[in-house]
Amino acid sequence: MENNRKRVLIACDSSATLLGFRGKLIAELVKTNEVHVFTPKIYLTSVADQLKALQVTVHENTLNGSNVSIFSDLKYIFQLYKLIQTLKPEIFFPYTFKPVIYGTAIAKICKVNHITPMLTGLGYNFSPQGVKHGLVSHITRFLLKWSLLPSKRLSIIFQNPDDCKTLLRAGVINKQHHTFIVNGSGVDLSAYRYSRPKTRNISFLMISRLINAKGVKEFYEAAKLVQQKFPEIKFKLLGSYDENIDAIDQELYASIKSGKVVEYLGSVDDVRPYIKAASVLVLPSYYGEGVPRCMLEGMAMGRAIITCDSVGCRETINPSDVQPNGFLVPVKNISALASKMEYYIRHTKDILIYGLNGRKFARQKFDVNLINAAMLKIMHLN
Template identity: 55%
Template sequence: MTSKKVLIACDSVKSLIDFRSNLIELMQKKHTVYVFTPPIPCELRSKLASLKIIVFENNLNGSNVSVLADLQYALKLYRLIRQIKPDVFFPYTLKPVIYGTLVAKLNGVPKITPMLSGLGYNFVTGNTSVISKITRSLLRISLRNTPGLSIIFQNKDDLQTLLKSKIISPQHQTAVVNGSGVDLSHYAPTAPDIDNISFIMVSRLINAKGIREYFEAAQTVFLKHPDITFKLIGAYDDNIDAISPNLFTEIKHKSVIKYLGAVDDVRPYIRGSSVVVLPSYYGEGIPRCLLEAMAIGRPIITCDSVGCRETVETLPNANGFLIPIKNTAELVCKMEYFINNNKAIINFGLNGLALAQEKFDVHKVNARMMQIMNLTDD
């Protein structure tokens, strides 16, 4: 097929490298790929360079609200699209989707494929903040139906949420893919240690990810099972929903949790753990840490919430447990199930690996993405 120009807009170069590298490599077999990204940290420049893409930087802060900065971002992207004249525009995460889709339409880009990789804090039930209302209004304007627009979701719940909110209509062209997928060759499975049981949570330290619930559950379980280990990986960064400084201090210095901060490679930490926990009600796409857990062969405990529920199968092929959101008691119960039934850790983990192979293989997900963007011969 004819080579096309593809412009990707993201809110984090780390997410681009971690979640889109395989897709970019697939695109580059026949097409030219450009990326519009916030400033590139020095430690990631070599990794980004290895992708051999054409990069343009901006000053977007995806977590903070600044009308002036957002307008500057939109204007810079508008000018870049006029310069490149892409055939396909692929923005993902809220701000690139909102501003990028709008300016791509103004520039007449033939194919616009915004991906909502989770609706995040702005769509959490009960959130009636001004910022949430503004975000929803901007999303409605940006995603107004036009020829060439195909909206990509990572779970069916997000699609239904936007339909019910009348942000999009049934006439919109939409597609649901299985998250960002996971590269199974990168996450080789290993046998879990069921004699020295440990739990791990991998997440940014924000409230809606369930940090407090994990903290409280670990304290409770430890009282009855002082031989159990609890670990937490994730950055404490500038975010509107970041946990309080007091809770952060308690986690680091006054709890049974071993806080490991942010790490470049989670694989050895997941392999060194028995069960992966994510009690999130954030509004996920499909959480990457749960896909990584399944690929490595670990059972999961997560919430019956948007995105998370996509990752758990029930009996006879159970790979984990779904618990109600903000329910520390139920989290404790499921943790104790694995403590008291340690051989189940192996079986649940193998079922999770099979689910990852069947449903979440990155190559299957990316093949579907290429079809949606009209980048294949099919």
Template identity: 40%
Template sequence: MNFLLIASLAESLINFRGPLIAALQARGLQVHVAAPDLPQGDPIRQQLQARGVVVHSVALRRTGTNPVADVQTLWSLWRLMRRVRPDCVLGYTIKPVIYGSLAAWLAGVPRRFALVTGLGYAFQQQGQGGALQALVQRLYALALARVRAVFFQNPDDEALFRARALVAPGARTCIVNGSGVDVAAFAVAPLPPGPPCFLLIARLLGDKGVREYAQAARRVRALHPGVRCLLVGWIDTNPDAIAQHELDAWVQDGTLEFMGRLADVRPAIAACSVYVLPSYREGTPRTVLESMAMGRPVITTDAPGCRETVVHGDNGFLVPVQSADALEQAMLKFVHNPDLAARMGLRARQVAQDKYDVHKVNAVMLREMGIA
């Protein structure tokens, strides 16, 4: 049995879907993956091939709305499926879900599934972005009508898709606890000594709450100069991206310590005492799960995808979206109560083990796809 997994970012096949690929292989399936920018000799391609995965590089632009490029993506995926003849296809993130599902339907793939990992830039725009949002939603409705089941990573996204008729009233949906986290690989690390150290890991986008984090960090550090605020990530090719001059200003005035893009985020998590993600909306944020698994409390927003990870006052704090004031006050609670991070971090680890263990998450998906 051939299984085709379609991604828009090649490295996510290892970082986010590695355990799922391994679970599929353990059940005797031949796993194929398709993603852009995977030429011969590419390190990610080599890692996947070393695991017995068949790798295909396809024409797919993760961002952008060029119709010619998107038709090329659909054509490229259709040709691949006609050649590989997969028995089952799963796409995740917007373009793999839309064009992967449509290509699979056109190619006659018998078992088609989609994983909605978040809504993305197009859903969060108003005004000028309305036309783009309408187009994306029409494409979603067209594609999701042609799959057996749709996986969502939080109940808010599922409710929104149903309310907007992007999935049919009788369509099969399944809510899973994010992408899960390997709680063995992300083992508990001791908290660093001294004043609290905060950390945000994200693509440097406005809707990740990076500006609110910088504002709150500046205020907290003005009151308590010993506090450190770390930032890991990169400036993405996205209309909502943070400008380079903004990042440079935060670093130059000492507001944030920028660590760049890290292949392995565990050293950064180990260096912090509290993880912060002021995102406006998520599927389920993987960095939150990784930080919880390593015994870190979390400050995040009372927003879809984020609110499910934190019980307010138990393993962290929830703050309103786009509120630097509330974020500052939550950060100060850890400054004023030195024992809080250890207590909440212990609970965070327990939640990660009980709810977000990647093997439990994948078992649910495999059962729903009839593979368990």
């Protein structure tokens, strides 16, 4: 078995989500492989301790995945090139835009045997909402096409079929590419356990960074509409407000923080207690998701959901009429969003039924063990 051990290098743009999104995959990889992670600085001691316990070798950098900085990006490229040259990994697994774009190109130059970039959503770069960020989107598209030029050593992983089709239509990839689709990052059903949702004292929870394309304003405005009829209903928003090209404006942020319409919970390390306290999860996003993690976590814990009929989000709604688990609403349609919220308020039994159906759907399609088995196969590790 020792002779079959391979050196795997993972590159990401955020240490905060490394274990939440990839922890179970890393745990599988370390069983039979030598695993290294190239990540922005780890500030959470719990993350550093868990990686150490898993015997993962950590290499830190100063990348800021959300900001545009030529100097920072060049520094990152140089650091990653030196690391790959030194480690000589057999498998390179980058995910999110900057690690995918820069890392894939560098791994090709360094002749890494298996390069398996994962695109965890296309964000603004291939959507109509990306027009206002036109120059950045144009550069991103060009760099992505250049980085992903076909190679026998390259396998591209998508989290939904729409993203693959979008890149085909845009000419970024073609039929010569080896492409694979997995169902998001998956969810650990043993960690996100079912709990019975409250059908009295109903509350709606949104988990998201405070950026426009996640639908923060739509959630806030829909909450105002619902509270005109049902003033007792609670609305809660959990997520960080930080520097981002699409951060919500200060006026909306101030309104949210006032607590008059929505209770703002800020950023937390563990969302499970907040999901447990919620009746329904809401994500009116048109961001260009892979598959939104918060929806999978809510479904796993037995929560009915409302989300947008947009890329990635639509994957979380069971198309079966027999076992519905939630609703899709049109993008930016505040009245439709409010209407579906009102449906749950008027049909409280469906909060329970849809929640149970969501748990079943998560087990069938999004179980992290199913996702990881597919990932290991793509990486030539099983």
